[in-house]
Amino acid sequence: MILETNELTKIYGAKAACSKICLSVNEGQIFGFLGPNGAGKSTLVKMLVGLLFPSSGTARVLGRPLGDLGARRKIGYLPENFRYQDWLRGEELLSFHASLHGMSGAERKQRIPAVLEQVGLAGKEKQKVGSYSKGMQQRVGLACALLHDPELIFLDEPTSALDPLGRREVREIMLKLRDDGKTVFLNSHLLSEVEMICDRVAIINKGKIVAGGTLDELLSQTIEVEMQVDGLTRAALEELTNLSGKIAVEGRHVNVTLEHSEQIPALAEAVVKNGGRLYSLGAKHNSLEDLFVDLIQRGDS
Numbered sequence: 288m289i290l291e292t293n294e295l296t297k298i299y300g301a302k303a304a305c306s307k308i309c310l311s312v313n314e315g316q317i318f319g320f321l322g323p324n325g326a327g328k329s330t331l332v333k334m335l336v337g338l339l340f341p342s343s344g345t346a347r348v349l350g351r352p353l354g355d356l357g358a359r360r361k362i363g364y365l366p367e368n369f370r371y372q373d374w375l376r377g378e379e380l381l382s383f384h385a386s387l388h389g390m391s392g393a394e395r396k397q398r399i400p401a402v403l404e405q406v407g408l409a410g411k412e413k414q415k416v417g418s419y420s421k422g423m424q425q426r427v428g429l430a431c432a433l434l435h436d437p438e439l440i441f442l443d444e445p446t447s448a449l450d451p452l453g454r455r456e457v458r459e460i461m462l463k464l465r466d467d468g469k470t471v472f473l474n475s476h477l478l479s480e481v482e483m484i485c486d487r488v489a490i491i492n493k494g495k496i497v498a499g500g501t502l503d504e505l506l507s508q509t510i511e512v513e514m515q516v517d518g519l520t521r522a523a524l525e526e527l528t529n530l531s532g533k534i535a536v537e538g539r540h541v542n543v544t545l546e547h548s549e550q551i552p553a554l555a556e557a558v559v560k561n562g563g564r565l566y567s568l569g570a571k572h573n574s575l576e577d578l579f580v581d582l583i584q585r586g587d588s
């Protein structure tokens with residue numbers, strides 16, 4: 288594991304921004320950390336990169352305890368609302384960051400053009416950062432995070448300022464990083480993006496982890512079945528309700544949420560056995576968005 292947290296907690300006043308977070312992240316993967324606004328995503332990342340002290344709990348990053356300097360040198364971090372020095376040219380900003388990393392002249396000569404190329408800013412390095420578009424600013428932020436060739440990269444909402452094309456390019460950068468053996472910890476609330484590129488995800492709501500696993504594991508948890516039924520009797524309805532906590536009937540349309548696909552034959556049987564006529568039955572696994580909305584709404588009720 289490149290990252291492991293054990294009951295990591297951050298309390299602000301009377302409120303837990305992160306409460307007893309237990310996570311583990313495998314090396315060489317893109318890990319998606321999802322949650323609505325204010326759920327605690329940025330707070331967790333700030334603790335992991337050593338910018339915030341936890342109130343309690345522990346974590347190991349790159350095999351070292353939190354705050355370890357050797358580990359921090361191998362971490363890249365793109366904060367959510369960063370603002371760099373507007374008056375610097377792109378190359379000057381990167382040069383400044385290179386000096387913060389203690390890079391030699393030879394290293395700078397090699398790494399600065401390489402990251403400019405990597406984030407699609409080659410040829411734009413002479414322009415002032417203040418004159419960059421939002422998308423270019425996001426890319427230069429990404430370049431700063433990748434400059435020292437880190438092993439583990441924390442990206443806090445890296446595509447939020449980008450148009451669809453820019454988002455795709457940043458997704459490609461993340462996939463390339465994974466191909467190169469790097470680990471990416473991606474904070475996001477863009478579910479489709481996470482669904483497209485992440486190997487594992489965890490969902491946080493109100494400071495607590497409410498789900499986690501591979502996408503397959505998470506999305507196979509619930510199945511939505513849509514049936515067309517004529518003459519649904521009270522007895523059939525009762526049996527369907529027993530099979531599923533969630534059922535909606537509108538005319539001939541019956542929607543049922545199940546936990547396993549093994550329950551599907553029992554649904555059909557409950558309808559037919561109790562006098563109903565079944566015209567069609569279709570099952571679909573929930574999308575990440577369905578799961579996310581369901582978990583967050585459950586937490587609000």
Ligand SMILES: Nc1ncnc2c1ncn2[C@@H]1O[C@H](COP(=O)(O)OP(=O)(O)OP(=O)(O)O)[C@@H](O)[C@H]1O
Pocket residue numbers: 299303304322323324325326327328329330331367476
């Ligand atoms: N310095 C602070 N002092 C007090 N409360 C804070 C502080 N920083 C964050 N919080 C609170 O902690 C909670 C979690 O905030 P955090 O920024 O980690 O959420 P987030 O999931 O990153 O949200 P977003 O997607 O909006 O960035 C929020 O309720 C926030 O108001």
